[in-house]
Amino acid sequence: MVKSGFVGFVFVVTVLGALAAQDQHSVGKSNQVVLKYLGTAGWEITDGTTVILIDPYLSRINGPAPPGGGSGHSIAGDTRRAYGWNDVASPDAAAIDSHIQRADFILVTHTHYDHVLDVPHIARKTGATVIGTESTENVMRAYGVPGEQLITVRGGEDYEFGSFSLKVIPSIHSPLDHKHYFSSASAPVGMKAPLTLEQIHPEGGTLAYLIRFHGHQILAFGGMNYIEREIVGLEPDVALIGAGVSRKEIYDYSGRLMRDLHYPALVLPTHWDNFLAPYGASQQPALEALQSFVQEIVAASPKTKVIVPKYFEAIPLETAAK
Ligand SMILES: [Zn+2]
Ligand SMILES: [Zn+2]
Numbered sequence: 001m002v003k004s005g006f007v008g009f010v011f012v013v014t015v016l017g018a019l020a021a022q023d024q025h026s027v028g029k030s031n032q033v034v035l036k037y038l039g040t041a042g043w044e045i046t047d048g049t050t051v052i053l054i055d056p057y058l059s060r061i062n063g064p065a066p067p068g069g070g071s072g073h074s075i076a077g078d079t080r081r082a083y084g085w086n087d088v089a090s091p092d093a094a095a096i097d098s099h100i101q102r103a104d105f106i107l108v109t110h111t112h113y114d115h116v117l118d119v120p121h122i123a124r125k126t127g128a129t130v131i132g133t134e135s136t137e138n139v140m141r142a143y144g145v146p147g148e149q150l151i152t153v154r155g156g157e158d159y160e161f162g163s164f165s166l167k168v169i170p171s172i173h174s175p176l177d178h179k180h181y182f183s184s185a186s187a188p189v190g191m192k193a194p195l196t197l198e199q200i201h202p203e204g205g206t207l208a209y210l211i212r213f214h215g216h217q218i219l220a221f222g223g224m225n226y227i228e229r230e231i232v233g234l235e236p237d238v239a240l241i242g243a244g245v246s247r248k249e250i251y252d253y254s255g256r257l258m259r260d261l262h263y264p265a266l267v268l269p270t271h272w273d274n275f276l277a278p279y280g281a282s283q284q285p286a287l288e289a290l291q292s293f294v295q296e297i298v299a300a301s302p303k304t305k306v307i308v309p310k311y312f313e314a315i316p317l318e319t320a321a322k
Contacts, residue, residue: 031214033317035238035268037309038099040114040275041222043240047214050163053106054209054220054240055115056122058099059092060278063113063197068177071244071286072114072276080278085198089113091121095279099312100126105161107211108132109222110173111139111187111204113197114275120145120193131166135186135204142191155207155230167210169231173203174224174242174271175249210234216317219261223271225250228260235262238317243269243293254296263301266317268309269293279311 036044041055063083065072074082083089096118103126106119116136120143123130130140131151140150151159155170175181185202208226211218217236224242239261247253258264272293273286287308294306307315 031319033214033216035315035317036312037268039273039279039311041109041271043220043270045211045213045218047163051103052164052211053100053103053122053128055109055222056100056106057114057118057275058095059089059118060275061089062276063089065276066176067181071271072274075274075277075281083197085201086196088194088196089117091118093121096121102126103128106130107209107220108136109171109208110206111135111200111202113201115222116200123149133204133207135202138187138189138191139195139200142195143193153207164211164213169208169210170227171206171208171221171230172225172227173206174244174246176246179249210236221270226257228256232260236264238266238268239264240268240270243272243290245289247293254293255300258297258300258304263304265305267297267304267306268315269306
């Protein structure tokens with residue numbers, strides 16, 4: 001009796017010791033938060049343990065352009081198949097698989113194809129939890145993503161996930177087509193894959209996300225607009241800000257953002273590239289247009305650092321956030 005009790009004690013101590021060592025190891029390596037730009041409005045944010053994706057879109061199909069030009073137009077000499085609204089486009093599995101091995105969470109800002117086309121494939125491949133609007137979740141269900149992988153939000157939620165927390169922020173879409181773009185359409189319940197591009201393009205409302213992760217607060221927008229009252233008082237140290245040309249339709253876009261967000265230490269422009277061009281194509285015109293955004297941010301917030309991200313290049317955050 002006494003002997004077996006002692007053996008049990010030794011076993012428990014050994015196992016707990018091993019668990020503690022393992023825990024220390026994973027905590028040690030997981031304090032460093034690293035961001036990677038996937039193109040369009042897509043990002044990977046990870047601490048080496050938890051992988052969070054935002055609007056991951058790697059297929060970059062030669063699809064229909066957004067109304068009024070937006071941040072996508074077909075490039076000259078593109079020999080890839082051109083897709084129309086009534087076509088079904090399959091995700092580029094090779095592109096996705098070469099850059100995305102795993103994911104725990106996928107945050108979707110809205111249901112436009114340049115934000116959501118690849119998400120069912122990535123969710124099924126990785127088992128990641130998809131967080132998005134009802135419209136997003138209906139697209140996921142159409143492609144057979146299991147209900148336990150879906151968390152439907154409307155904006156206003158503030159959820160705890162253990163390694164990070166997530167505030168879901170009501171937002172609005174980029175003012176495309178010189179402010180004439182408007183959509184209250186939502187992807188309906190009960191759709192069945194495969195869906196045409198038109199079927200996965202009802203906006204379904206737009207969200208932004210504030211991710212609190214290892215002392216950082218990372219605010220992510222999926223386009224060029226925001227609801228000012230929803231962001232006043234947030235103090236992110238990192239802001240992923242829509243930098244496409246349609247922002248110029250908005251009154252004092254960068255100035256109000258910087259003041260409202262209390263001058264974040266780091267701004268990363270997002271949704272500024274031409275997403276109808278493949279990864280290898282030149283983004284020189286988009287990069288040149290981006291210079292005016294960088295100047296706006298620097299003028300409004302001289303101490304803010306702006307990094308123009310390169311596709312798939314790691315951007316490590318300083319471990320001591322403010
Ligand atoms: Zn959109
Ligand atoms: Zn978009």
